[in-house]
Amino acid sequence: MDDQLALPVGTTLDRFIMRKQEEFPYATGELSQLLRDIALAAKIVNREINRAGLLGITGNYGQQNVQGEEQQKLDVIANIRFIRALRNGGEVCTIISEEDDHVIQTGNTEGKYIVAMDPLDGSSNIDVNVAIGTIFSVYRRTSDASGDGTLEDCLQSGARQVAAGYIIYGSSTMLVYTTGCGVNGFTYEPSLGEFFLSHPMIMTPSEGKIYSCNEGNLNSFPEGIKAYLDYCKEQNYTSRYIGSLVGDFHRNLLKGGVYIYPATAKAPNGKLRLVYECNALAMIIEQAGGMATDGTERILTKTPTELHQRSPLVIGSPEMVEKVHTFLAEKVLTA
Numbered sequence: 001m002d003d004q005l006a007l008p009v010g011t012t013l014d015r016f017i018m019r020k021q022e023e024f025p026y027a028t029g030e031l032s033q034l035l036r037d038i039a040l041a042a043k044i045v046n047r048e049i050n051r052a053g054l055l056g057i058t059g060n061y062g063q064q065n066v067q068g069e070e071q072q073k074l075d076v077i078a079n080i081r082f083i084r085a086l087r088n089g090g091e092v093c094t095i096i097s098e099e100d101d102h103v104i105q106t107g108n109t110e111g112k113y114i115v116a117m118d119p120l121d122g123s124s125n126i127d128v129n130v131a132i133g134t135i136f137s138v139y140r141r142t143s144d145a146s147g148d149g150t151l152e153d154c155l156q157s158g159a160r161q162v163a164a165g166y167i168i169y170g171s172s173t174m175l176v177y178t179t180g181c182g183v184n185g186f187t188y189e190p191s192l193g194e195f196f197l198s199h200p201m202i203m204t205p206s207e208g209k210i211y212s213c214n215e216g217n218l219n220s221f222p223e224g225i226k227a228y229l230d231y232c233k234e235q236n237y238t239s240r241y242i243g244s245l246v247g248d249f250h251r252n253l254l255k256g257g258v259y260i261y262p263a264t265a266k267a268p269n270g271k272l273r274l275v276y277e278c279n280a281l282a283m284i285i286e287q288a289g290g291m292a293t294d295g296t297e298r299i300l301t302k303t304p305t306e307l308h309q310r311s312p313l314v315i316g317s318p319e320m321v322e323k324v325h326t327f328l329a330e331k332v333l334t335a
């Protein structure tokens with residue numbers, strides 16, 4: 001964790017990015033510009049979300065995405081806005097999006113970066129005014145920087161991320177990200193159109209009392225997860241699950257807790273997507289002193305073979321994730 005440059009709360013995102021770049025003498029400024037492009041798209045999407053009910057942009061878009069999920073109008077709008085900002089910025093050659101079957105070549109053939117994103121996470125909550133989010137991962141391309149990004153560029157393990165983050169559109173809008181030197185959170189001030197540093201160097205508590213999972217799927221959970229949930233109830237832990245990964249993750253990051261989306265009968269590989277949901281949050285939680293696994297393997301060491309592949313996810317306070325592992329291992333042994 002770099003503590004050389006602890007910038008004060010209230011520092012603008014732009015200034016923070018610039019000052020952090022100065023710590024890397026060989027930095028070219030391209031990643032900094034990419035982060036600014038993401039912040040710009042976040043401001044635009046935030047505005048659309050806030051006005052959605054007035055502009056008639058709530059509800060279904062009338063088509064399904066590659067996951068077979070009904071696309072919401074705001075899913076499509078957020079996707080367009082982030083793609084446009086990244087394309088216009090010029091730093092990104094290829095984008096992977098939850099809303100697109102195939103990779104998106106931006107035409108920035110000199111662009112050094114790949115972005116994987118879930119433009120709007122928590123789709124089931126969009127129309128009911130519950131926190132939703134955007135999740136993003138940034139990779140440096142491994143192919144020559146003269147042409148479109150390759151599939152190999154897009155299927156790198158999470159450990160190769162150069163930056164990762166999310167935007168939460170909740171009671172306030174925040175951008176939380178890491179470039180591998182700690183996790184910082186910025187709160188959006190709409191009247192000034194600026195993100196300001198509000199949560200410097202976030203560390204998650206090693207232990208917590210909150211567990212988050214959809215117990216509606218309990219009957220098809222692995223025995224180890226069922227046993228862990230019983231343990232949580234014996235410990236009088238609190239159950240909190242809003243059904244938006246970003247919202248549940250953000251709460252648990254700050255307060256301490258564990259989010260679990262295991263393999264189920266309905267989703268034998270879990271529901272969440274490794275490349276643009278799990279990897280980014282795994283980098284954030286590890287930078288904040290927490291853990292992220294699929295129940296056994298560290299998320300960041302998994303090398304994806306498909307763009308939209310799913311993975312079980314256990315993420316949060318390290319002692320709680322370890323406890324889940326203990327119960328999973330025990331049940332495997334006694335099965």
Ligand SMILES: O=P(O)(O)OC[C@H]1O[C@](O)(COP(=O)(O)O)[C@@H](O)[C@@H]1O
Binds near residue numbers: 118123245246272
């Ligand atoms: O309704 P379920 O099965 O509990 O799933 C909820 C989970 O699925 C998600 O909605 C998946 O994300 P999308 O909304 O982007 O498809 C997560 O945000 C959330 O944690």
